Amino acid sequence: MSEKQGRHTGHRHMGHGPMHGMGAGEKAKDFKGTLKKLLHYLSMFKVQMFFVFLFAVGGTVFNIVGPKILGKATTEIFNGLVSKVSGGAGMDFEKIGEILLFTLGLYVISAAFSFIQGYLMSGISQKTTYRLRKEISEKINRMPMNYFDTKTHGEVLSRVTNDVDTLGQSLNQSATQMITSVTTLIGVLVMMLSISPLMTLVALLILPVSMGLISGIMKRSQKYFRGQQEYLGEVNGQVEEVYSGHNIVKAFNKEKDVITEFEETNDKLYDSAWKSQFFSGLMMPIMQFVGNLGYVVVAILGGYLAIQKTIEVGDIQSFIQYVRNFTQPIQQMAQVANMLQSTAAASERVFEFLEEEEEDQTVPDPVSVEGLQGNVEFDHVHFGYNADKIIVNDFSAKIKEGQKIAIVGPTGAGKTTMIKLLMRFYDVNSGAILIDGHNVKDFNRSELRQMFGMVLQDTWLFHGSIKDNIKYGKLDATDEEVIEAAKAARVHRFVQTLPGGYDMELNEEASNVSQGQKQLLTIARAILADPKILILDEATSSVDTRTEIQIQKAMDTLMKGRTSFVIAHRLSTIRDADMILVMKDGDIVEQGNHEELIAKNGFYAELYNSQFEKATSCA
Template identity: 80%
Template sequence: MPRHGGHGPMKSTEKAKDFGGTMKQLIHYISVYKIGIFFVAVFAIGSTVFSILGPKILGKATTEIFNGLISKISGGDGIDFGKIGKILIALLCLYAVSALLSFLQGFIMTGISQKMTYRMRKEISEKINRLPVKYFDKTTHGEVLSRVTNDVDTLSQSLNQSATQLITSVTTLIGVLVMMLSISPLMTVVALLILPISMILVSTIVKHSQKFFKSQQEYLGHINGQVEEVYGGHNIVKAFNKEKDVIRTFDETNEILYQSAWKSQFLSGMMMPIMQFVGNLGYVGVSILGGYLAIRKTIEVGDIQSFIQYVRSFTQPIQQVAQVANMLQSTAAASERVFEFLGEEEEDQVVEHPVSVEGLEGNVTFDHVQFGYNPDHVIIHDFSAEVHQGQKIAIVGPTGAGKTTMIKLLMRFYDVNKGAILVDGHNVRDFNRSELREMFGMVLQDTWLFNGTIEDNIRYGKLDATHEEVVAAAKAAHVHRFVQTLPNGYQMELNEEASNVSQGQKQLLTIARAILADPKILILDEATSSVDTRTEVQIQKAMDNLMKGRTSFVIAHRLSTIRDADLILVMKDGDIIEQGRHEELLAKGGFYAELYNSQFESASSCA
């Protein structure tokens, strides 16, 4: 399975649709870590305050050196190195404490962000299992993967940086402003003149970059979905020589992503040099005014040095606030996508007074079922049938008649629009969904095997099964002899696509899995469509033994495989148009007879 990550320089910086609402939701989500966040804030503020005091103390050392030199020239004692040493030791201790507090807040904040990431991924994983099938019918796998990887990573990284940076930036702004005013209110006014210019430039850049950020994230999702889709069907692409078409489509999407990405990153990158240029203008103004005030003895020489450092420290948090604003947009956009996913409508997993599956026999009733994937387009109009325990029911009909849809309704992958489906007289809606599905064993035409040993794949139907039970199920599915010929036998590892076994062999393994699960109701959807005729006969014999005493639904296009069915339901355009046994339906000479004879004639002509 393709894996998508968000670890590169490209980050999801799409603008959130509801920034305020999403941030409130995020704050509520992380409120469980409020104690840790409180200490992060305390340590961040403490570290910043101790750091802010540094330039003022260093300025006193500069003033002491300057006064000492003047004193030496005037014939005095000169520089007092002892006093300067005490000042520098105090400064060193101050910076050491600041560094320690910074380390502590970083350590705690990293832990909080990773715990939140762990919790969020866990909730997404659990959410996936509670979502209805219809969600995945309308959402690409790449989109879902993007929520788990790109969005959660972006949220973790941006939150880790923006939370502490916002605290330190605001504290620095306030602290530096206080220190600047304590040195010279006039110089502070001059320094603050750079603020309006900075804010105008930053807001202009952010405004123009947002549309490119939005496009960047949108097409990043398209790229993810396309890669997942193409490499999932790589063999089909090669079989139809569509490599050039795939590359062309990818290049077109990649080009749009490239254009939006470089423009957004370029505009964001312009912030720093522009802010530095504006900051340098402030330094020039402060230096000229500071020299003038020092000549007039209004301030000391060391204060000029301290003030220039504070001006530099004052512009830096403005830059950081601009970056935080960008990161918060990124945080909000990623959060919004994750919360949207977590807020998707779920299947009703449990009911208030559930019917127990214990003791049920497997009688199934379809009572005037009506259904459509889209309410405006009904595909099953009026489906009714009585199925008794132990019967083998075959559902046949042309493609699109609604055969597989009926099975999806029976297992509550979807709920009927009208009518009801009953198991032993109980509406399927009255069962807990997971318990209802425990009654069913399924073998689908689309086989699914995971990365693991053959034995583990068969045991998926019954996790506590012994090796002997696994082998017995494999023998019943006529796959045991094949497994013995493989390297390592039942311990052979299947790769991610199970491409190291044939399609027919994969189907046999899924049948063994269903046999091991020993369900009350068996569903076979084109279960023998991918095997040869000889293997098909063997499977049919095994299935006949398996289906004895068990209600079974068989969907098949090969009508020769269901001639011994107790009841054949013939579907067309969502309705049952004929029902009965094989011989009865042939004698009627209706739609079933037409289907059967057309297959017989096709087989004869092929022979």
């Protein structure tokens, strides 16, 4: 099939199946560049980010001061005990109480600040993900058909769901965590120096060990995060594909093959996800072990300095708390680094999608569709899905308004290709397609497509009421216009028998109406839209004879006075066509009306006679 050949060449083979995506060992393509793009998206929240920073730093500073003040309480208790043993006044509970109340106040303020910054950051991350989803949704409508011909639905949906969710969650956690960790690290270092520079120097010796371990783990873990996101998209694609066609899978006993293919991809997802989470999970226990070594050294040195009267007993307790607080932000920054890898991997996939090549939706000085009649001309058209493989060669034809044009040929001949060119889903390589003398490239795409109405073999109805489905082609239509369109499509009487009539909700697959009724509803939709040019893909092969007659009559009503392109499967239905285009291997091999083509005794005559003989033998 011509269009199949075009669609299945090139990177199509690289786009699917268990081997698609980056290998589990491949790193993110542009970590720094992706984070720059993400920061650009966050730049619109500069004011909110300033207050997030302010409250995060404020909350952290108040939290940092606490241990030193608590150390004073410990010193008071120690001095009181020593005084009591020596026969003195003992502990000053009033002073200890004041210290504790002051410390409690600091911690309450710190908690309030942390709550405010968390609230602000949640709003920023959710607004960012909302904007990204909105841009992806808008982007989809501007992308060329070629993109969707070379990607699975699940692969695209994964960008909107998994990747944006991952981005939002990790962004919310990592941004504030990084601010508080850096502030804590600096603040704690200052407080430690104020207690004892010597003890601080000893405590800092654990830093090179910590940083070396973190760096090694990060290098090992970074390469698995993108692989995890890639394979997650593939798993989603396979599940979506199999779920939508589960009846076919069962009918052909392909359950084992499907499970095998899924398990191959799922194993790769498991492998990359397990490794990324394993390395991420190593951070905490390793850092805790290094931190505990630091506590032992600090406790021994602190006791010695207290005996030497260089520091107070409470300072030892404060310093140990600060050592714990000093290693904690290092651990947190290590976790943030891992989250940033996940954020970058998800962001990169989202930005890759947003940066995909788009169709030109508008043109300078576009031609207006107002007043156009529907004359169509193919002027020496050449086209190939790949530039080096032209499948439509030098095709020319003139169609007058109101004429019925049939496109016939064996399966895979390229009939749908002509329709895609006419509606500018693809552009011709050379030559031109003209509507009323205007090149289709001189119209804005959306306005050009307003001229067309489509009734395809694969009916599409969305989850909603029957009325809304019919109004899809003309959203401002009145109820009376909807009913008139339904009557013209010979579906009004059927709709009246349904519970709720025109307000009955169709389910997601529209399985609560038959195939023939779906087709009649799509015809009603096209009648209501009142297009100048019709594209009809005969869809009567899967319905009974009585329904087929109904659909054919509805189509005849729809085609009256309109230029119509009919993709014909049963040649007996298009004998009255004004022009028949006969396709074979992508090319137009014959054209003319039924009598002219039969008289030529060529490929069309061969097709027609073979169908006639088949019908006779069946009878």
